[in-house]
């Protein structure tokens with residue numbers, strides 16, 4: 001199955017004694033957009049941080065099961081080169097938090113970590129990625145100023161840019177628009193649409209309309225007190241929104257869609 | 259009922275007390291600084307700043323004393339910063355999880371911060387001067403001061419590192435940055451303002467300290483030729499002139515004046531430097 005980027009088998013996560021989610025089986029197809037929806041606290045963010053292995057920084061986590069990336073098991077794999085793996089897995093968090101330094105350094109720090117480039121090449125890369133996220137015209141004159149002075153939407157696009165500049169294979173986005181106003185949301189969404197053709201995207205969102213607009217596949221997480229989160233239903237976007245199989249999904253979609 | 263009548267009084271009373279205490283503090287400051295300026299300023303000249311002392315310090319200048327002070331200060335700062343940074347990073351648990359075995363060590367750092375300076379002097383004398391064979395020297399003095407400042411500096415840096423949002427670290431990890439890159443490119447620039455505070459504490463301590471230095475850097479008044487020479491700082495000079503040398507008071511005041519000016523000057527320079535660094539790394 002070469003066309004799945006991630007294959008997840010029987011994945012369970014506990015933090016301390018608390019089960020966060022269990023029994024997750026999921027394939028994430030290449031070059032398509034997968035949206036994860038579900039109520040708050042059902043483990044969507046935790047699931048994303050398993051995919052980029054950031055979960056390993058939490059103390060007392062226990063991950064059982066198998067996560068395969070291009071058919072290689074990545075969890076509990078000591079041979080995995082974490083730095084180059086994370087280069088290929090871009091992550092965008094809910095809160096846009098660029099590094100507290102200049103806009104240029106936000107992009108050049110990750111770039112220099114992974115590539116050896118000449119100054120001019122580096123500047124070209126920075127310029128082209130800023131153009132890609134639609135920031136170039138807005139900030140070209142203050143690229144050496146602090147990134148903290150940007151607006152929320154601009155910060156989030158900068159965070160997208162600093163992941164994109166590394167040429168990732170997949171972008172994991174955890175509610176990338178939830179801290180943004182409608183107009184910035186639109187800009188970021190348009191950007192995600194544009195990226196769709198060339199990379200795999202996994203996006204967690206509470207905005208079902210957004211999931212509908214962006215995603216090819218939908219994964220619905222649900223929650224039960226004993227075992228934590230689990231996947232109640234998944235499938236293609238049209239099918240899931242038009243005729244969900246489970247009653248819970250139907251009422252969740254109806255409730256949230258209004 | 260009564261409180262209802264009193265309530266309109268409370269605010270003016272409070273304002274009055276506040277004003278009075280501010281005035282008291284300002285008055286004390288003006289008194290001390292004014293006294294030093296009054297007694298010291300008219301007699302200061304280049305000969306005093308750049309000359310060598312004579313007659314046990316009653317006459318002549320204080321060049322060797324100024325030089326020794328600067329050397330001791332520099333050694334203390336240079337020796338403190340790397341250790342304080344690493345200790346602070348270690349206890350802040352930002353980049354590396356801290357094994358529970360090590361947590362109690364934090365208490366030691368707190369306790370060390372409260373140990374009186376004489377004890378550090380005794381330690382410095384035993385360890386640096388005798389055990390390591392550095393003798394009464396500027397190096398021993400500077401290192402002893404560094405030991406003294408280290409706990410507080412480490413604490414300040416630990417708090418500074420702890421206050422860095424986790425998102426910066428996890429954001430860096432998510433981009434595949436090495437721990438060293440995260441540390442040097444993201445965390446260090448964020449704590450630069452606190453480094454200013456450490457500079458100022460170091461300077462304050464080094465300029466004010468007498469007890470710890472009497473045991474370690476000694477009180478020789480010659481121009482230091484190397485870091486292994488003994489040398490006295492401005493404070494020790496003042497102490498010696500006013501306590502041990504009859505007729506040394508005039509020069510003690512002049513030295514005190516120099517000390518205050520130096521304190522202000524170095525504070526200012528540290529401030530400017532750090533602001534420049536911060537601007538370079540954080541953007542305008």
Ligand SMILES: Nc1ncnc2c1ncn2[C@@H]1O[C@H](COP(=O)(O)OP(=O)(O)OP(=O)(O)O)[C@@H](O)[C@H]1O
Nearest residue numbers: 015018020038039040041042043044045046047058
């Ligand atoms: N570091 C942690 N330590 C302990 N428990 C955690 C930790 N991180 C998350 N959890 C728990 O895991 C569960 C799932 O959290 P998670 O953030 O993954 O939910 P979510 O689906 O992303 O919710 P939301 O939609 O509100 O973002 C929650 O019950 C939370 O309390």
Ligand SMILES: [Mg+2]
Nearest residue numbers: 044045046174
């Ligand atoms: Mg979440």
